[in-house]
Amino acid sequence: MTTKVLQESASQTAGPYLHIGMMPAAAGLERRRNQPGNVLARAGALGERIRIEGVVYDGEGCVVRDAMIEIWQANAEGKYDHPDDPQQKAVDPNFNGFGRAVSDFGTGLWWFDTIKPGVVPGRHKRPMAPHVNVLVFARGVNVGLQTRLYFSDEAAANAADPVINLIELAPRRETLVAQRSERDGQVVYRFDIHLQGDRETVFFDI
Amino acid sequence: MSNGVFYERDRGIHPPAYFPDYKTTVLRSPRRALLSLQQSLSELTGPVFGNGDLDPLDNDLLLNYRVDNDPIGERIVVHGRVLDENGRPVPGALLEFWQANAGGRYRHVKDHYVAALDPNFGGCGRALTDANGWYHFRTIRPGPYPWRNRINDWRPAHIHFSVFGRSFVSRLITQMYFEGDPLLPLCPIYQAIPDAGARARLVAPLDLEAAIPLDSLAYRFDIVLRGRKQTYFENRPEGF
Numbered sequence: 001m002t003t004k005v006l007q008e009s010a011s012q013t014a015g016p017y018l019h020i021g022m023m024p025a026a027a028g029l030e031r032r033r034n035q036p037g038n039v040l041a042r043a044g045a046l047g048e049r050i051r052i053e054g055v056v057y058d059g060e061g062c063v064v065r066d067a068m069i070e071i072w073q074a075n076a077e078g079k080y081d082h083p084d085d086p087q088q089k090a091v092d093p094n095f096n097g098f099g100r101a102v103s104d105f106g107t108g109l110w111w112f113d114t115i116k117p118g119v120v121p122g123r124h125k126r127p128m129a130p131h132v133n134v135l136v137f138a139r140g141v142n143v144g145l146q147t148r149l150y151f152s153d154e155a156a157a158n159a160a161d162p163v164i165n166l167i168e169l170a171p172r173r174e175t176l177v178a179q180r181s182e183r184d185g186q187v188v189y190r191f192d193i194h195l196q197g198d199r200e201t202v203f204f205d206i
Numbered sequence: 207m208s209n210g211v212f213y214e215r216d217r218g219i220h221p222p223a224y225f226p227d228y229k230t231t232v233l234r235s236p237r238r239a240l241l242s243l244q245q246s247l248s249e250l251t252g253p254v255f256g257n258g259d260l261d262p263l264d265n266d267l268l269l270n271y272r273v274d275n276d277p278i279g280e281r282i283v284v285h286g287r288v289l290d291e292n293g294r295p296v297p298g299a300l301l302e303f304w305q306a307n308a309g310g311r312y313r314h315v316k317d318h319y320v321a322a323l324d325p326n327f328g329g330c331g332r333a334l335t336d337a338n339g340w341y342h343f344r345t346i347r348p349g350p351y352p353w354r355n356r357i358n359d360w361r362p363a364h365i366h367f368s369v370f371g372r373s374f375v376s377r378l379i380t381q382m383y384f385e386g387d388p389l390l391p392l393c394p395i396y397q398a399i400p401d402a403g404a405r406a407r408l409v410a411p412l413d414l415e416a417a418i419p420l421d422s423l424a425y426r427f428d429i430v431l432r433g434r435k436q437t438y439f440e441n442r443p444e445g446f
Binding site: 001002003004005006007008009011012013014015016018019020021022024027028029033034035036056059060062064066070072074080081083087095096097098105106117120121122123128131133135137138139140141142143145146148163166167185188194195200201202203204205206 | 213214215216217219220222223225228230231232233234235237240241242243244245246247248249250251252253254258259260261271289290291292293294302303304312313314315316317326328329330331337360366368372373374375377378379380382395398400401403404405407408411429430431432433434435436
């Protein structure tokens with residue numbers, strides 16, 4: 001028997017110096033062991049190797065240079081490396097699925113080297129299109145913003161995705177779709193995040 | 207542990223995205239309504255950390271960036287529990303914390319405040335909660351500092367906390383403040399929290415029982431993460 005007896009602690013902004021605690025090397029502090037970073041696909045990880053990159057923009061289209069992006073995704077088979085994932089699929093020992101990147105202080109660009117995730121079952125076993133879960137933290141962001149990244153080459157799966165279909169306006173759906181291209185033989189998905197404005201990214205209350 | 211979905215996030219105890227007294231929020235706040243989602247496997251899972259992810263000095267900010275002397279400042283112990291909304295301990299929660307030094311200066315390439323850096327203080331650490339949800343670390347008490355917002359805004363002394371529970375939806379970043387700080391009523395970041403009780407819960411009281419005589423004062427800071435609902439009926443299991 002459980003019942004709610006406490007309230008969640010209130011969120012506060014991560015502030016401009018979030019790097020010190022969560023990405024010390026970017027702050028100018030020497031790297032510590034086991035620091036989560038932006039390379040998720042270790043040698044031997046299964047699946048298609050991809051780069052995800054983007055820039056965070058504010059409501060006037062200015063580049064945000066002090067954001068931190070965290071991602072959490074399934075492996076190539078669509079299995080999360082977590083004890084509460086009940087699927088009979090194998091965990092990939094070379095792929096954990098969690099990554100963290102910070103905006104470049106000059107250009108604002110952040111990026112991850114990862115693999116393209118497989119299909120994960122949604123509620124009532126309805127398949128969800130391949131996607132990456134995304135959290136955005138920054139100075140001026142009081143509560144971390146959660147969204148999802150979908151893939152432009154999965155148009156049919158995206159069209160049937162139960163989450164994308166909750167978004168009524170088609171142009172708003174496009175804010176969640178990363179655009180695939182190739183650069184120097186590498187697959188790159190571009191995913192810009194707009195905190196506010198005409199192209200504001202769809203953020204979730206989950 | 208109950209395996210239902212998480213209680214909905216009570217947005218009334220969190221600061222709103224748009225809070226103009228904290229000027230940076232003006233252009234960084236989404237203006238459209240958040241899309242409400244029922245939780246799926248993607249939200250109920252999240253990264254899990256273990257003791258192997260930490261270094262022995264991660265929870266000792268007096269030593270983890272020490273070069274040739276102890277850092278300057280009031281030595282303090284910060285300790286507390288991570289609980290969920292059901293009042294149960296959250297074991298294995300990863301906490302990351304960061305702070306300014308005793309003079310209010312961050313060890314960060316972008317902080318140019320006139321107060322001196324302390325070569326023996328990095329200002330960051332990590333801890334993992336034990337089986338009963340407890341964590342502790344030692345550090346120096348951070349100083350207040352001015353920031354560019356209104357012309358004379360000062361941050362109360364605070365320590366930033368980043369917390370991972372066991373799912374991506376329980377992720378929380380917050381700040382711990384110190385009992386009795388006269389800057390608290392003046393701080394727009396802190397005052398953006400609309401609920402007085404929620405504000406009070408971010409203020410760590412002095413905890414003399416945990417102080418180390420002739421060595422360090424102690425402050426107690428408990429953190430509550432979202433909790434999971436009981437699943438009463440299994441005929442249509444939640445999520446799957």
